[in-house]
Amino acid sequence: NALQVWQKSTNFCVAIYKITNSFPQNEQFGIISQLRRASLSIPSNIAEGSKRSTDKSYASFLRISLGSGAEIETQLYIAKELKYLSENDYSKLISDLTEIMKMLVSFIKKVS
Numbered sequence: 001n002a003l004q005v006w007q008k009s010t011n012f013c014v015a016i017y018k019i020t021n022s023f024p025q026n027e028q029f030g031i032i033s034q035l036r037r038a039s040l041s042i043p044s045n046i047a048e049g050s051k052r053s054t055d056k057s058y059a060s061f062l063r064i065s066l067g068s069g070a071e072i073e074t075q076l077y078i079a080k081e082l083k084y085l086s087e088n089d090y091s092k093l094i095s096d097l098t099e100i101m102k103m104l105v106s107f108i109k110k111v112s
Contacts, residue, residue: 001107002046002050002107004103005046005100005103005104005107006043006046006047006050008096008099008100008103009039009042009043009046009065009100010043011096012039012042012093012096012097012100013036013039013040013042013043015093015096016035016036016039016072016093017036017039019085019089019093020032020035020036022084023079023084024084027084031075031078031079031082031084034071034075035072035075035076035079038068038069038071038072038075039068039072041064041065041068042065042068042069042100042104043065045061045062045064045065045068046061046062046065048061049061049062049065055111055112056112058111059108059111059112062104062107062108062111063108065104066101066104066105066108069097069100069101069104070101072097073094073097076090076093076094076097077090
C-alpha cells in the first residue's frame with residue numbers, strides 16, 4: 001500500500017543522504033546533488049499524489065516517482081564505476097530500489 005512504499009522510499013532516501021556524505025566534496029553539485037534530489041523525489045511525489053482528488057492524478061505522481069527511481073539506477077551505477085560506492089553498498093541500494101520500484105508499479109496498476 002501507499003504507506004509501505006512511502007516508508008521504504010523515505011528509508012532509502014535517508015540511506016542515500018548518508019552514503020553520499022562519503023563521496024568526494026567536488027561532487028557536491030554533481031552526483032551527490034542528483035542522487036539526493038532524485039531519492040527525495042520518490043517519497044515526496046507519493047505523498048503529494050496521495051492528496052490529489054483523482055486516481056488518475058495520483059497515478060501520475062507515482063509515475064514521476066518511478067522515473068526518479070530509474071534516474072537513481074543510472075546514478076548509482078556511475079557512482080560505483082567511479083569507485084564512490086563499494087560493490088556491497090551498490091548491491092544493497094539497488095536491491096532496495098528494485099523493491100521500491102516493484103511496489104510502485106504494483107500500486108500504479110491498482111490506482112490506474
